[in-house]
Amino acid sequence: MKEKSAPLMVVSLMMIMMIIRPCLGRFVVEKNNLKVTSPDSLKGVYECAIGNFGVPQYGGTMGGIVVFPKSNEKACKTFSDDEIPYKSKPGGHPIFLLVDRGECYFTLKAWNAQTGGAAAVLVEDDRIEPLITMDTPEEGAAQDDYVQNITIPSALISKALGDKIKKAVKNGEVVHISLDWRETVPHPDERVEYEFWTNSNDECGPKCDAQIEFVKEFKGAAQILEKKGYTRFTPHYITWYCPEAFILSRQCTTQCINRGRYCAPDPEQDFSVGYDGKDVVLQNLRQACFFKVANDSGKPWLWWDYVSDFAIRCPMRAKRFTKECADRVIRSLGVDLKKVDECIGDPDADVENPVLKAEQEAQIGHDTRGDVTMLPTLIVNNRQYRGKLARNAVLKAICAGFEETTEPSLCLTPDIETNECLENNGGCWQDKHANLTACRDTFRGRVCECPTVQGVKFVGDGYVHCEASGLFRCKINNGGCWQDTRGGRTYSACVDEHTHGCKCPPGFRGDGVRSCEDIDECKEKVACQCPECNCKNTWGSYECSCKNGLLYMQEHDICISKDGSSRVGWAFIWVITLGLAAAGLGAYVVYKYRIRRYMDSEIRAIMAQYMPLDSNVEIAGHDSHESI
Incomplete structure (x- = not known):
C-alpha cells in the first residue's frame, strides 16, 4: 500500500514508461473493404479502417445507401428529436451516414449517427494521410457511458474518397456501397487460435468494468470451444520497463518488480491512494502462471473461471486485491498452488522472469500482426480485433475465423445472433400477412435473401421483392x-x-x-345472345335462362321447348330428321352401286373358268388338235 504522494514529474515519468516500448515497434491499422457499386464513376473497391468501437460484422457484409447530412456535418450534436432522419424505410436499403472528422470524438459521431437511425457511420478524414484506427476516448476525457452502447459498425475513409462520395450525393446520385468483413479475419482451417491481451487492474474506469464484464459473459462460450478442441486460447499481459536511470527511485520500486524489468501504471493514477502498479504486475503474473499450470494439466479453460472469480471475490475497491485472496480462488478450482508460486518466482530478485519476458516479446508484432499497444486487445488468427468487447461481437469474430462449413454448432445458434432482423426487418423484404421475411441473421451478419418455405423457393433481390417460384408455390401464401x-x-x-x-x-x-x-359477361355480350335468352351476371361467371318456359342449351346458345310445341323446337327436330334421312339415302346409293359392281365381276370370273366365252378360244383348241 502507498505511504505518500509522488511529485507530478514522477507521474509524467510513469506515463512515459507506458508508451516507450510500443513506440519501438510497429502498429498495424486493421482494415476491411468498402465496395462502391454505384454510380459508375465511383465503382471500385477501397480500403477503410475499422473503428475500435461498435460491432463490425466480422465474416459478413452490409450494403447501404450513403447519406451526407445537410447540417451537423461533423455529427457532434444529436440529430432532430422530432424524427429519425436516417432510419431506412421499410423495404429500403440501410442508410450509411457520412460525416466529417473533427471537433469531437469518433465515438460521439457514431453514437449520434446511431441514435439518428443510421445503420453504419463513415468518417471522412480531414487530411491526406494513411488511415488510422479510430479509438475510444481516454479515461475521463469524455462521457464513457454511451460508448458501450454503440452497436453500429464504423469506418474511417480517406479524404479523397469522401470528397468524391459527397460530390456525387450533392449531385443527386445514389451512392450504394457494401462494407465487407469476410476476409478481415483469416479462416484457413477448422481451428481458431486467439489471444486476449488483458490486465488485472479493475480501477481504470468504464474500460476495466467492460473488460471484467466481458470475461464473465464470454466464459461459457470460450470454455465450450476450448474443451471441444475448436479453439486454442492464450491470455497475455502487457508490462513495461523502468528507464535505467530511475530504477532505484521509490516510484519505480513501487510500480515494478524484478529491479524495474516489469512495470505497470498506477491503477488510480494517484500514488497516494489505493494499490501500486507493482500489485497489478504481480497479479498479472499470477494469472499468467495459473494459465500455464492449468494448460500443462490439460485444462486451459480454467483460466476463465479464475479471472472471473477473482474479479468478484478480490476487487481493489474492497481492499481484497491480495495474494491471500487469490490463493483461496486457486485452491477452490483445484489447481496446484505450489506450482503457481514456483512459476511466479521471487519478484524482488534482480533476475528476469521467463513468463513476463516471454510476454514482452510477444507484445511486439510479427508477420501481419502489429504491436499490441491498446488494452484490452483481442487477436483472432493473428489479426487484431476491432470493435466493442462484448460476448456476441467477439464470438462473431471468432466464428468468422473457421474455414467455411466447419463452424461449430455454437456459431450457428441464436446465442450469437445480434437480432438485426428485429428492427425494421433489417431493411429486407417481408410479407407481414404470411409472416415471411428475407432477413436472416447469422454470425456472419444480416443477409437479405429470399427464403425457402416448405420446399417452395422464393426468388427476388431480397430487399424489395421476393416471389414464390416452382411447383406447389400456391400453397405458400x-x-x-x-x-x-x-x-x-x-x-x-x-x-x-x-x-x-x-x-x-x-x-x-x-x-x-x-x-x-x-367481368360482366351479360353487359359485354359474350353469352346468352339468342332472342329468347335472359342473362344474369354472377361473381366469376353468369347464368342464362329462356323466356316463356323454354329450355336453354348452353352448347348451342339456343332455347328449345320442353313439350315440343315451340316453333323453334319443331324446326330443330325437322332439321335433325331431314339430316338422318339424307344420311340413310346416301348410304343406300353407295351400297347399291359399289356392292352390285363387285358381285357382277366375281360371277363373270367364275363362269370364265368353265365355258368358252368367244370364238377365239375355239379356234385355238381346234388348231392344237389337228397338229397332233
Missing part, C-alpha cells in the same frame, strides 16, 4: 397472388402448373396480384 371467396366459391390467380406469375382466372380481369375484378 397463395404464391403471392390474388384470392377471394364469396358465397362458398373460391377463385385464385395462382396456378400450380405455372412456375411463377399470377393470372386472373376466367371470368376476371386484373393484375392477378393485388386484384382481380369480375
Whole structure:
C-alpha cells in the first residue's frame, strides 16, 4: 500500500514508461473493404479502417445507401428529436451516414449517427494521410457511458474518397456501397487460435468494468470451444520497463518488480491512494502462471473461471486485491498452488522472469500482426480485433475465423445472433400477412435473401421483392397472388402448373396480384345472345335462362321447348330428321352401286373358268388338235 504522494514529474515519468516500448515497434491499422457499386464513376473497391468501437460484422457484409447530412456535418450534436432522419424505410436499403472528422470524438459521431437511425457511420478524414484506427476516448476525457452502447459498425475513409462520395450525393446520385468483413479475419482451417491481451487492474474506469464484464459473459462460450478442441486460447499481459536511470527511485520500486524489468501504471493514477502498479504486475503474473499450470494439466479453460472469480471475490475497491485472496480462488478450482508460486518466482530478485519476458516479446508484432499497444486487445488468427468487447461481437469474430462449413454448432445458434432482423426487418423484404421475411441473421451478419418455405423457393433481390417460384408455390401464401371467396366459391390467380406469375382466372380481369375484378359477361355480350335468352351476371361467371318456359342449351346458345310445341323446337327436330334421312339415302346409293359392281365381276370370273366365252378360244383348241 502507498505511504505518500509522488511529485507530478514522477507521474509524467510513469506515463512515459507506458508508451516507450510500443513506440519501438510497429502498429498495424486493421482494415476491411468498402465496395462502391454505384454510380459508375465511383465503382471500385477501397480500403477503410475499422473503428475500435461498435460491432463490425466480422465474416459478413452490409450494403447501404450513403447519406451526407445537410447540417451537423461533423455529427457532434444529436440529430432532430422530432424524427429519425436516417432510419431506412421499410423495404429500403440501410442508410450509411457520412460525416466529417473533427471537433469531437469518433465515438460521439457514431453514437449520434446511431441514435439518428443510421445503420453504419463513415468518417471522412480531414487530411491526406494513411488511415488510422479510430479509438475510444481516454479515461475521463469524455462521457464513457454511451460508448458501450454503440452497436453500429464504423469506418474511417480517406479524404479523397469522401470528397468524391459527397460530390456525387450533392449531385443527386445514389451512392450504394457494401462494407465487407469476410476476409478481415483469416479462416484457413477448422481451428481458431486467439489471444486476449488483458490486465488485472479493475480501477481504470468504464474500460476495466467492460473488460471484467466481458470475461464473465464470454466464459461459457470460450470454455465450450476450448474443451471441444475448436479453439486454442492464450491470455497475455502487457508490462513495461523502468528507464535505467530511475530504477532505484521509490516510484519505480513501487510500480515494478524484478529491479524495474516489469512495470505497470498506477491503477488510480494517484500514488497516494489505493494499490501500486507493482500489485497489478504481480497479479498479472499470477494469472499468467495459473494459465500455464492449468494448460500443462490439460485444462486451459480454467483460466476463465479464475479471472472471473477473482474479479468478484478480490476487487481493489474492497481492499481484497491480495495474494491471500487469490490463493483461496486457486485452491477452490483445484489447481496446484505450489506450482503457481514456483512459476511466479521471487519478484524482488534482480533476475528476469521467463513468463513476463516471454510476454514482452510477444507484445511486439510479427508477420501481419502489429504491436499490441491498446488494452484490452483481442487477436483472432493473428489479426487484431476491432470493435466493442462484448460476448456476441467477439464470438462473431471468432466464428468468422473457421474455414467455411466447419463452424461449430455454437456459431450457428441464436446465442450469437445480434437480432438485426428485429428492427425494421433489417431493411429486407417481408410479407407481414404470411409472416415471411428475407432477413436472416447469422454470425456472419444480416443477409437479405429470399427464403425457402416448405420446399417452395422464393426468388427476388431480397430487399424489395421476393416471389414464390416452382411447383406447389400456391400453397405458400397463395404464391403471392390474388384470392377471394364469396358465397362458398373460391377463385385464385395462382396456378400450380405455372412456375411463377399470377393470372386472373376466367371470368376476371386484373393484375392477378393485388386484384382481380369480375367481368360482366351479360353487359359485354359474350353469352346468352339468342332472342329468347335472359342473362344474369354472377361473381366469376353468369347464368342464362329462356323466356316463356323454354329450355336453354348452353352448347348451342339456343332455347328449345320442353313439350315440343315451340316453333323453334319443331324446326330443330325437322332439321335433325331431314339430316338422318339424307344420311340413310346416301348410304343406300353407295351400297347399291359399289356392292352390285363387285358381285357382277366375281360371277363373270367364275363362269370364265368353265365355258368358252368367244370364238377365239375355239379356234385355238381346234388348231392344237389337228397338229397332233
